[in-house]
Amino acid sequence: MQSMADFKPTNSEIAILRVLWQRGPSTVRDVHSALSHERDMGYTTVLKLMQIMAEKGLVVRDDRERAHVYAAAQAQAKAQDSLVSDLANKVFGGSAMKLAMHALNQQPCSPEELKEIRRMLDELEAKK
Amino acid sequence: MQSMADFKPTNSEIAILRVLWQRGPSTVRDVHSALSHERDMGYTTVLKLMQIMAEKGLVVRDDRERAHVYAAAQAQAKAQDSLVSDLANKVFGGSAMKLAMHALNQQPCSPEELKEIRRMLDELEAKK
DNA sequence: TAGAATCTACGAATCTTTTCGTAATTTGGC
DNA sequence: GCCAAATTACGAAAAGATTCGTAGATTCTA
Known part of the structure; x- marks a missing residue:
């Protein structure tokens, strides 16, 4: 049983997770499109955030395709x-x-x- | 009626507010002592935070005495x-x-x- | 196949939050 | 009155979060 005491997404990270939960595994472009309705964020900003989230373990990344596919690490x-x-x-x-x-x-x-x-x-x- | 859409204390600020709610109006030393049981923060760190909170309107300050007395601005x-x-x-x-x-x-x-x-x-x- | 579009990587600027050292002032004890 | 202790003010460093431009690689299209 993992303690998960370190699950502390920032606000931007939560916004991204919300998209991943709703859409399922998604590319950066997917997430950026989904967020663009409510937030005004550049594409590379979302990319960078998702890369950081992958480092932190908040998301997992499938890089078999050119457009990497990210999924929320937690239900x-x-x-x-x-x-x-x-x-x-x-x-x-x-x-x-x-x-x-x-x-x-x-x-x-x-x-x-x-x-x-x-x-x-x-x-x-x-x-x- | 104020909207309060801007009431967004940070985590440290919440920790300080918690003390003020519990103890009532308190000096920096009071808050620092109360927090020292759980957090390892220098005295001037708490002071600075509380000064910033006063600027933001999260707390109100009574400076009639030398040791200023702070109170949470919101119930x-x-x-x-x-x-x-x-x-x-x-x-x-x-x-x-x-x-x-x-x-x-x-x-x-x-x-x-x-x-x-x-x-x-x-x-x-x-x-x- | 050439050029446009799309993608990742990554450095760096900016902004916010947290931290604390130092200086100046006031108070209290002796 | 003097010195030690306590207090505020404030600058600035450190750490964290957010932003985006640019470069380089890959893919698509005409």
């Missing part, structure tokens, strides 16, 4: 958990529950969403 | 909300509920905590 859910737990530690004294309560309180939920959460709580309780 | 709950919403936007497509579900799933909750959450959900539903 989205796992990465999300790391980031949630990081925030819990930084600003909620380590309590993920407090974090959850703030999240639920600050954004209106639809009745379906509320139901979904209750269902999840039931499961949690059952698993106990 | 803890408000700041927590900003950071939660920021994370939701960055990695959960803006959905605070998804964030909450990840938080609840990844850390075991006590029965009391589960009850507390259900109570909160009831309130949310009632308020609708």
Whole structure:
């Protein structure tokens, strides 16, 4: 079991990971196109960032083709958990529950969403 | 009503805010002492950070005494909300509920905590 | 096959964050 | 009053994150 204490993507890196999670393995051009809708970044800027991410192990690179194909090294859910737990530690004294309560309180939920959460709580309780 | 879209403390700044929220208005020495248990930071490093935070408006400074007294400019709950919403936007497509579900799933909750959450959900539903 | 387009590599500039040393000032103890 | 201790101000170095230009290689197209 790896600790993953070193999974700390920067904001730009998160933006890139988001694209990779959504699109699956992608080239620099793919990512650049996807990001260009929201961000104003040069092509080589994205390239450089992705090269650095490969060095850091945030992404894996397949360079069999001329246009290298990058994929997120971590599953989205796992990465999300790391980031949630990081925030819990930084600003909620380590309590993920407090974090959850703030999240639920600050954004209106639809009745379906509320139901979904209750269902999840039931499961949690059952698993106990 | 201020938008607060610019409330983006860095990690060190969050560590300092945490102390100010916990202790209330504090001097640089207070904060440095509190942080020294977990971090290895020089006194003037903390001082400089807090001066910068005052410039940015993250803290307010009372300089009537020789040892200036700093206080967090935002209530803890408000700041927590900003950071939660920021994370939701960055990695959960803006959905605070998804964030909450990840938080609840990844850390075991006590029965009391589960009850507390259900109570909160009831309130949310009632308020609708 | 020549030229245009596309790609990677990489150095370097810039900007932000974090760090701390030094100087100057004030306070407190003796 | 004097000296040691504590404080602020501030410059600047170090480290980290972001940006992009240019060079060189490969591929595509006419």
